[in-house]
Amino acid sequence: MPPSVAWFRRDLRLSDNPALLAAAADGPVLPLFVLDPALWRPAGPARRCYLTASLRSLDAAVGGLTLLEGDPVRRVVEAARAVGAERVHVAADFGPHGARRDAAVERALGEAGIALVRTGSPYAVAPGRLRTGGGTAYQVFTPYHRAWADHGWRAPAGDPADVEWLRPDRSAALPDVEPPAGMTLPEAGEEAAHARWQEFLDRVADYDDERDRPDLDTTSRMSVHLKWGEIHPRTMLADLAPLRSAGAAAYRRELAWRDFFADVLHARPETARAYLRPAFAGMRYDEPGAAYDAWRAGRTGFPVVDAGMRQLRATGWMHNRVRMVVASFLVKDLHVEWQHGARHFLHWLVDGDLASNQQNWQWAAGSGAEAAPYFRVFNPTSQGRKFDPDGTYVRRWVPELAEVTDPHDPSPDDRERSGYPAPVVDHAAERREALARWEEIR
Ligand SMILES: Cc1cc2nc3c(=O)[nH]c(=O)nc-3n(C[C@H](O)[C@H](O)[C@H](O)COP(=O)(O)OP(=O)(O)OC[C@H]3O[C@@H](n4cnc5c(N)ncnc54)[C@H](O)[C@@H]3O)c2cc1C
Structure with missing residues (x-):
């Protein structure tokens, strides 16, 4: 079976990762991350530090991540060619920069006879999936939320079994990034994400009453883990499904806000800078x-x-x-x-x-x-x-x-x-x- 590439971006996890499962179904997998200066530069010191910690955790989980630095259009093609891959697997990126980058990478791979395969996304319901009766994107949350709940989502994709990881032939060293002076960051990585989630699930019933209280500080703190895809919202929604508390319902609704705002930006990418109204x-x-x-x-x-x-x-x-x-x-x-x-x-x-x-x-x-x-x-x-x-x-x-x-x-x-x-x-x-x-x- 030909090897393939699992190109990680903001899905730094192994479990419930459909793109990784698709790669593993092809054959041996090269786990790849590309440090893209276009994203690294504006990331800010806290996110850079967290990202490197999360990549370290992923590196340990796969027994050696191939890390390349530079423009993904060149680096991904080089990595795929080096192992003789026919396909590069990713989760679809719906952000303005990511979508443009992926289209460019797809073209460059195509010229080398390699396919870019998109499976899944960082959302429970992918941007662009839900439309109003008039066929337009939703601008109002309440009807979006109704459509989101009616549409539903797949069950978690499970853990990959017996992946044959390809070890890096050449790889950049992960940069050592200290947290900014005086800043303490949460623990990074898939294991930390699941530990925090399990700890929060024990008290989700109180979420509805307490979520507006900064003094109580009882919200889940899952945003950073979701941001980097150390856990998928679908995994969290599956854990919430059997719970009947108002807290669980309120939490589900917050995850819908996350999907909603991604949908709004996908429909109106210029609103990353320009006024929506x-x-x-x-x-x-x-x-x-x-x-x-x-x-x-x-x-x-x-x-x-x-x-x-x-x-x-x-x-x-x-x-x-x-x-x-x-x-x-x-x-x-x-x-x-x-x-x-x-x-x-x-x-x-x-x-x-x-x-x-x-x-x-x-x-x-x-x-x-x-x-x-x-x-x-x-x-x-x-x-x-x-x-x-x-x-x-x-x-x-x-x-x-x-x-x-x-x-x-x-x-x-x-x-x-x-x-x-x-x-x-x-x-x-x-x-x-x-x-x-x-x-x-x-
Ligand atoms: C001005 C402003 C800027 C914000 N910037 C960001 C940002 O850059 N990144 C970010 O993840 N969130 C942002 N939020 C939303 C929200 O404040 C954070 O998601 C939340 O505080 C994260 O803490 P938590 O995980 O403990 O939240 P919880 O209350 O435990 O919520 C659970 C999850 O629901 C989602 N969520 C909750 N509220 C919102 C919301 N209003 N919009 C979208 N998703 C939501 C998040 O994924 C969050 O992790 C912003 C909110 C405001 C008002």
Whole structure:
């Protein structure tokens, strides 16, 4: 049987990996990863560090991963030719860059008489699969979610048995990437992903009640494992299927949001940068200046905003409720365009994902699919009080407020004593300003 290539990209796992099973059905398998400078450069220090750790884990699992560096169009063809492969197996990539790259690789392989075979995707329901009655992509989550649940997904594909792995003939060394100073990252790899998932399953019943509480910190933290495909959402959905709790239903719905945003980006790839609702491009925005720098540094003087921005820098992750608050604050209190915030997030997030990040930012900016109504402007102080009632989250990430009486609204004296800054803006005034600017484009 001719050998084939399993080209791993964001599916760094062996189990429930249909593309790998397809490769193994061909014959001996060369496990390949290509470090593509076009993706490595903008990945940011947290994702680079995590990716190398995850690749190390995959390398150990296959007993030697072939790692090549450079343009996949050349490297994949070289690797396939070197082992005499007739087919290169991948999971389909629906992102704007990945889809273009794969089309180019497919052409180059074709010229060498080698086929690129796409099996499966990183989603439960692949982008482009679901369409409205009018034949268009969904723009609203609720009907998408209904169609998603009705459509369903395949059972997990199982583990590959007795794969004959081809050892690398030549391979680049995995770069040693230290986490950014002061940052602690989660454990990477398929085993770590499954361990975390099993640990979370024991408490998924409480998810619905607790998921908005950054102080309780009880969400699954699966986003980074999903981002790198260390586990497939289908595996998770199969584990959730027998559970009847409201928590399990709420969790399933969150996985549908992930698929939904990938579907939106697939239908409108330009919205990775451009406004999904073009009218918002005509709104008046401010150039990012000193207040934007304070936002990035976690020194806006709004405790829950600063706690979130500091959590991001310390862990590469931020609680979802706080992501919503800091995003709203940037766009509606500081009047800075969402793309600036999205870029900062993608630089630091270890789970940074183009579809989820850009579409959630558009949601917060009022310009996205099923966006929050623009006139609903989060008040950062009351959001803090509501979702972090004892101030535990703020005290943890803004330690200078640990001892103050009201960490969500420290007095001027407390700010002075603790070295915590005064608010960079007056929220009530900026809320009025945001609404006035919105009126201009309505
Ligand atoms: C401004 C902003 C930017 C974001 N950027 C990203 C990003 O780059 N990458 C990313 O994975 N998520 C992003 N999210 C979505 C969400 O915040 C994270 O998925 C979540 O906080 C990850 O933590 P968790 O795994 O503990 O979540 P859980 O609450 O345990 O959720 C389970 C899973 O459901 C999915 N999910 C949950 N909420 C969302 C959502 N709103 N959109 C899409 N999928 C969701 C994720 O895969 C998540 O791992 C962003 C949200 C906002 C508001």
